[in-house]
Amino acid sequence: MAANNICILKITSTIFAILILSSNFMITPIKSLEFSREVSMEEMGLKTEKLSHLHFYFHDIVRGRYPTAFRVAESAITNSSATRFGFVEIIDDALTLGPNISSKIVGRAQGMYASADLNNLGLLMVLNYVFTEGKFNGSTLSILGRNAVYSDVREMPIVGGSGVFRFARGYARASSHENNMQKNGGAVVEYNVYVFHY
Numbered sequence: 206m207a208a209n210n211i212c213i214l215k216i217t218s219t220i221f222a223i224l225i226l227s228s229n230f231m232i233t234p235i236k237s238l239e240f241s242r243e244v245s246m247e248e249m250g251l252k253t254e255k256l257s258h259l260h261f262y263f264h265d266i267v268r269g270r271y272p273t274a275f276r277v278a279e280s281a282i283t284n285s286s287a288t289r290f291g292f293v294e295i296i297d298d299a300l301t302l303g304p305n306i307s308s309k310i311v312g313r314a315q316g317m318y319a320s321a322d323l324n325n326l327g328l329l330m331v332l333n334y335v336f337t338e339g340k341f342n343g344s345t346l347s348i349l350g351r352n353a354v355y356s357d358v359r360e361m362p363i364v365g366g367s368g369v370f371r372f373a374r375g376y377a378r379a380s381s382h383e384n385n386m387q388k389n390g391g392a393v394v395e396y397n398v399y400v401f402h403y
């Protein structure tokens with residue numbers, strides 16, 4: 206009798222486990238030929254929204270032995286323009302914990318920036334922060350904004366993200382830490398990022 210009960214208990218808990226597992230895998234039982242449907246936030250596992258503050262240094266290196274930023278295009282007026290209007294640079298810049306390039310790498314900034322202001326230097330930034338550290342490893346944040354590099358503080362919107370940063374929104378504040386224009390054509394920039402995510 207007792208053995209039977211244990212057996213039933215085991216079967217029941219197995220069924221429960223299967224139900225729980227399958228409910229995780231089948232959050233969207235969508236009918237065939239159905240294009241969209243409404244889902245609840247619980248169903249998607251979205252509980253409370255968090256606000257995170259990230260802090261790191263961005264290393265832009267344009268020249269030298271190990272550049273991480275490369276000019277891929279320019280306009281007919283780039284060379285004669287005061288703002289180098291029309292140049293496009295593709296980057297894979299290191300993001301580190303401290304201002305020293307040898308400090309711990311927490312991710313990379315991958316994407317591009319382009320001179321998009323004829324009169325006052327303003328870069329169009331279109332890039333992803335690809336994090337490689339801790340709980341953010343493998344997650345990304347997408348930045349799309351204007352970077353007036355000669356201003357003390359520049360603010361750029363975070364327009365989305367992936368991984369732990371799904372549904373992300375927020376802003377990044379940049380301030381120049383070191384101008385390396387003479388050394389390698391680049392700069393070290395301090396970033397403070399504030400982002401809402403789940």
Ligand SMILES: *[C@@H]1O[C@H](CO)[C@@H](O)[C@H](O)[C@H]1NC(C)=O
Binds near residue numbers: 279280284
């Ligand atoms: C601009 O200057 C660069 C570097 O001196 C040169 O390689 C490039 O051909 C010039 N571009 C134009 C459009 O003249």
Ligand SMILES: *[C@@H]1O[C@H](CO)[C@@H](O)[C@H](O)[C@H]1NC(C)=O
Binds near residue numbers: 305306307308
């Ligand atoms: C950066 O770190 C390296 C290696 O730890 C060190 O040799 C160098 O002096 C540091 N540079 C600065 C500016 O602190």
Ligand SMILES: *[C@@H]1O[C@H](CO)[C@@H](O)[C@H](O)[C@H]1NC(C)=O
Binds near residue numbers: 337
């Ligand atoms: C980050 O994730 C990659 C791929 O899963 C893994 O190889 C790496 O060891 C992880 N790094 C850290 C610091 O957890």
